[in-house]
Amino acid sequence: MSDVVLSLRDISKRFGDREVLRNVSLDLHENEVVCLVGASGSGKSTLLRCANLLEDIDGGDISFVGQSLTADGIDPDIVRRHIGIVFQSFNLFPHLSVADNVALAPRRALGQSRHVARDTALALLGRIGLQDRADDFPEQLSGGQQQRVAIIRALAMNPRVLLLDEVTSALDPTLVGEVLDLLTELAVNGTTMLIATHEMSFAQQVAHRVALLSDGELIEIAPTQQFFHDPQSRVTREFLARVTKQ
Amino acid sequence: MAPSMEKGSSTAPHLFSSRRRQVLQGRRATVVSAGSTLLVVIVAMVLIWQAPGGQAVREFFFSPHRAWEAFVGNPSKGIAAVGRGFFTNLWMCLVCEISVLVGGLLLATARFSRSPWLTPFRLASIAYTDFFRGIPIILVLLAVGYGLPGMQLGALSSQSPAVYACIALTLTYSAYVAEVYRAGINAVPTNQVVAARSLGLRPGAAMRFVVLPQAVRNVVPPLLNDFISLQKDTALVSVLGIVDASQAAHIYGSLTFNYAGYTVAALLFLAVTIPLTRWTDSLISKDRSRRLAYTS
Numbered sequence: 001m002s003d004v005v006l007s008l009r010d011i012s013k014r015f016g017d018r019e020v021l022r023n024v025s026l027d028l029h030e031n032e033v034v035c036l037v038g039a040s041g042s043g044k045s046t047l048l049r050c051a052n053l054l055e056d057i058d059g060g061d062i063s064f065v066g067q068s069l070t071a072d073g074i075d076p077d078i079v080r081r082h083i084g085i086v087f088q089s090f091n092l093f094p095h096l097s098v099a100d101n102v103a104l105a106p107r108r109a110l111g112q113s114r115h116v117a118r119d120t121a122l123a124l125l126g127r128i129g130l131q132d133r134a135d136d137f138p139e140q141l142s143g144g145q146q147q148r149v150a151i152i153r154a155l156a157m158n159p160r161v162l163l164l165d166e167v168t169s170a171l172d173p174t175l176v177g178e179v180l181d182l183l184t185e186l187a188v189n190g191t192t193m194l195i196a197t198h199e200m201s202f203a204q205q206v207a208h209r210v211a212l213l214s215d216g217e218l219i220e221i222a223p224t225q226q227f228f229h230d231p232q233s234r235v236t237r238e239f240l241a242r243v244t245k246q
Numbered sequence: 247m248a249p250s251m252e253k254g255s256s257t258a259p260h261l262f263s264s265r266r267r268q269v270l271q272g273r274r275a276t277v278v279s280a281g282s283t284l285l286v287v288i289v290a291m292v293l294i295w296q297a298p299g300g301q302a303v304r305e306f307f308f309s310p311h312r313a314w315e316a317f318v319g320n321p322s323k324g325i326a327a328v329g330r331g332f333f334t335n336l337w338m339c340l341v342c343e344i345s346v347l348v349g350g351l352l353l354a355t356a357r358f359s360r361s362p363w364l365t366p367f368r369l370a371s372i373a374y375t376d377f378f379r380g381i382p383i384i385l386v387l388l389a390v391g392y393g394l395p396g397m398q399l400g401a402l403s404s405q406s407p408a409v410y411a412c413i414a415l416t417l418t419y420s421a422y423v424a425e426v427y428r429a430g431i432n433a434v435p436t437n438q439v440v441a442a443r444s445l446g447l448r449p450g451a452a453m454r455f456v457v458l459p460q461a462v463r464n465v466v467p468p469l470l471n472d473f474i475s476l477q478k479d480t481a482l483v484s485v486l487g488i489v490d491a492s493q494a495a496h497i498y499g500s501l502t503f504n505y506a507g508y509t510v511a512a513l514l515f516l517a518v519t520i521p522l523t524r525w526t527d528s529l530i531s532k533d534r535s536r537r538l539a540y541t542s
Contacts, residue, residue, distance in 0.1 A: 081446030091441035095459045105445035108455055
């Protein structure tokens with residue numbers, strides 16, 4: 001593992017009186033895949049949304065390739081062009097064709113020409129085998145296809161880090177596989193990813209390290225083998241016992 | 247194996263509707279509905295015709311000869327043509343509709359702006375819509391039509407009444423249409439904005455390329471509704487001395503003591519508003535089925 005790309009230091013976040021993140025610290029290295037696991041409501045989504053400044057943090061610091069993102073003059077719109085995020089609910093733009101969904105941000109945020117942006121979009125769609133669906137609209141695709149388009153829409157910005165927020169949770173079980181396959185391929189190719197997930201076998205396969213969040217606290221972060229086979233914390237052991245029983 | 251399956255087809259229930267229902271639901275239903283509609287119309291007409299004042303009503307409102315005279319006008323008798331007046335209603339409606347669509351959109355987007363620099367525009371947009379939605383349109387027409395010329399503001403004060411009428415209609419209808427746009431913008435899910443912003447789009451770009459295109463699709467039917475109201479309200483410009491269809495009909499009435507001109511004007515308005523209304527309704531039902539298809 002080489003340089004730290006994204007470093008979260010003592011992140012705290014409150015929604016009103018409720019403390020959803022308490023002093024969470026986590027480093028993500030270049031080409032590394034870290035899976036965030038934990039029960040629903042443990043703060044995984046909030047941590048991801050804080051990491052690309054969709055939510056303001058109440059304490060701590062985020063640094064991205066050595067630059068503090070809480071410093072004065074940081075432009076969150078520019079930060080988000082380097083830290084991509086994909087959501088549970090796809091959120092494709094229903095009024096745009098599949099290719100235009102992918103090409104919109106490169107054109108309108110990066111100022112790429114229409115041709116360049118479209119060519120990039122078609123090449124990316126080719127990678128996921130959907131080039132012949134380029135001019136269809138999102139609702140004409142299956143859920144799994146929509147989520148894969150959402151992933152390459154984020155990749156079209158060529159981000160340094162990709163955050164994935166339970167991207168298979170809204171999918172029919174038969175469609176989960178194709179999305180996880182795409183993520184596995186990205187991991188093999190060295191995409192730096194922080195993945196919130198409930199899919200333990202997937203985490204075991206692709207993650208370099210796994211982190212457990214519980215009630216807004218980072219309980220344990222460890223290399224994948226150690227996390228699953230020799231967890232240090234009692235909370236982790238209980239969590240693993242619960243999820244493997246199913 | 248369930249017992250009912252073993253009994254076989256001998257006990258299959260009878261699944262056909264009765265002969266009577268089939269006939270009622272078939273082609274005869276169309277004939278019956280057309281017949282009953284015709285009957286109701288005839289009864290209504292007979293009632294008007296046979297009323298004690300029926301003769302006078304026919305003469306004053308429905309005389310074909312008078313109606314034609316009112317429609318084409320008669321310059322030698324100083325009678326303005328209702329048909330020509332209606333042309334004024336039509337072009338005014340079209341011109342105003344375009345400026346209203348633009349004005350309403352500007353007002354609505356100003357209201358959603360988050361930039362502190364645009365705070366005065368946001369507040370002005372709120373005040374504007376509250377103000378113009380709250381005053382009767384006829385007062386706005388009078389205020390603009392007689393107020394602006396009186397202010398002696400050079401070119402702004404030396405326009406024709408038609409220009410003032412258009413300004414007044416645009417002022418009021420922009421406020422209504424801004425509210426329609428606002429409802430459309432609010433109906434776009436927050437997720438869409440979050441998705442756009444998470445890709446690094448600026449707030450303005452997210453509004454322009456993601457929110458507004460969806461918002462406008464949402465509100466085409468209510469926008470057409472306002473368009474129909476605007477078309478009717480062009481009749482109010484007669485208070486500024488513009489000879490539109492209703493004013494021409496009024497002139498015809500006062501010169502000839504016959505009101506057929508009003509009937510002609512009403513029919514001309516209906517000839518435009520009824521097709522527009524039908525079209526709006528069909529768009530609404532298409533939109534409904536499209537949305538239902540989404541959720542399934």
